[in-house]
Amino acid sequence: MNLPNKLTVLRLILVPFYVFFLLMPSIPHHYLIALIIFCAAAYTDHLDGKIARKMNMVTDFGKFADPLADKVMILSALACFIQLGLTDCISLIVIVTREFAVTSVRLAAMGKGKVVAANNWGKVKTVSQIAAVIVVMLLRYILELDSMKIITIGDTQTISFWFGVAGTALIWISVIFTLISGIIYIVQNFEYIRTAK
Numbered sequence: 001m002n003l004p005n006k007l008t009v010l011r012l013i014l015v016p017f018y019v020f021f022l023l024m025p026s027i028p029h030h031y032l033i034a035l036i037i038f039c040a041a042a043y044t045d046h047l048d049g050k051i052a053r054k055m056n057m058v059t060d061f062g063k064f065a066d067p068l069a070d071k072v073m074i075l076s077a078l079a080c081f082i083q084l085g086l087t088d089c090i091s092l093i094v095i096v097t098r099e100f101a102v103t104s105v106r107l108a109a110m111g112k113g114k115v116v117a118a119n120n121w122g123k124v125k126t127v128s129q130i131a132a133v134i135v136v137m138l139l140r141y142i143l144e145l146d147s148m149k150i151i152t153i154g155d156t157q158t159i160s161f162w163f164g165v166a167g168t169a170l171i172w173i174s175v176i177f178t179l180i181s182g183i184i185y186i187v188q189n190f191e192y193i194r195t196a197k
Contacts (some may be wrong), residue, residue: 003057004047005048007048011070015076018033018034030197033143042130045066067101067126075092084140086167087167087168087171091171091175102122109189120179121184122181122185127172128174132170132171
């Protein structure tokens with residue numbers, strides 16, 4: 001297994017750790033710890049692709065596992081957000097549906113001996129999702145610092161409301177990019193759906 005693929009596997013390994021801290025409000029600074037681990041996982045996404053292209057280490061495993069690791073990373077964070085009351089289930093359902101549709105196309109292509117890598121719209125989708133998750137956790141950490149009396153942000157209830165609005169808006173912007181990228185991906189690879197048996 002080459003270095004880019006090891007980084008992809010590392011991203012999967014990091015997921016349970018940020019999920020644990022994200023869902024443990026009894027641990028001081030749990031949002032910050034979860035945020036740091038999530039950012040480390042997200043950085044491996046940037047790093048593995050960069051190394052694979054620069055060092056000519058692109059593999060079929062990497063083409064399939066890299067986007068899969070992205071899905072696990074993002075969907076885990078959104079599922080935690082639902083449990084914490086930070087988003088609704090509709091955004092998660094839309095994203096999961098898109099991911100199943102794209103994965104189905106990939107499997108159909110694999111049945112014909114073709115590995116279809118993520119396109120640029122898929123990368124925009126991933127970046128928008130990562131950015132939304134990071135901002136939501138950062139905003140929650142600011143509120144956590146206020147509740148711990150480490151900082152004072154003023155009218156906590158009003159600021160918490162607007163932080164929630166900002167987080168929801170960013171998540172739904174990422175959902176829009178997710179839908180656009182999914183539609184483009186399916187249209188570009190429709191031949192594998194049309195000729196599937």
